[in-house]
Amino acid sequence: MEASNYYPHELEEYIRRHTTPEDDVLYELNRHTHLTEYHPRMLCGQMQGKFLELLCKMANPSRVLEIGTFTGYSAICIARGLSEHGHLHTIEINDEITQQTLDFFSKAGVGHRITLHVGDALDIVPALDEVFDMVFIDGDKREYPQYLYCSLPKLRAGGFLVADNVLWGGKVIDPKADDQYTLAVRQFNDQVAQNEDLEKVLVPLRDGLIIARKVR
């Protein structure tokens, strides 16, 4: 797939060559997304996908929540990082992409490990009768503060919160950027930073990932 523009092209290629390649299913999903979706760059891609998979293999969560499935790339990566009894609940508001997503989950051999909820995460998360070991936030950036508010009570003490796009193309430090997306991402980052129940690191991976552990 083409370069993501987060790094200079040659560096991107170098990173790619030193990361486990996509298998045929992820390659096909990546290609399919680029051919059929208006905003294919929302898909996390090879490097971040492998990062999520390895993060799951390290933290070994049993129950994972993802907000923002899109075409299912990150969900497949997360599910592949789970142990045999692990399960991912992933939520997508756009019902037009759900059947193809379910087909890719099956093709990837992880359909049995994923429950896809179709609807608004802000309604679905509070209604889920689950305690999660990991939460991955990757939905509408304007809703990040609300995702934090509704998902933190569902995260067990010792569990991990991961959120994507927290640098928002660098706009978080641009004093002229005052659009709804940037304001919400800044608010989210500040809420995480100020929350003493979370130990955290903002990793400048692609568009920025926050990784936080709920201490209590």
Ligand SMILES: C[S@@+](CC[C@H](N)C(=O)[O-])C[C@H]1O[C@@H](n2cnc3c(N)ncnc32)[C@H](O)[C@@H]1O
């Ligand atoms: C950045 S994309 C997710 C990319 C995906 N995690 C991946 O890496 O392949 C964000 C997705 O969140 C969905 N979304 C936006 N608002 C939502 C909400 N309130 N509840 C659930 N999904 C939402 C969008 O429709 C979009 O598909």
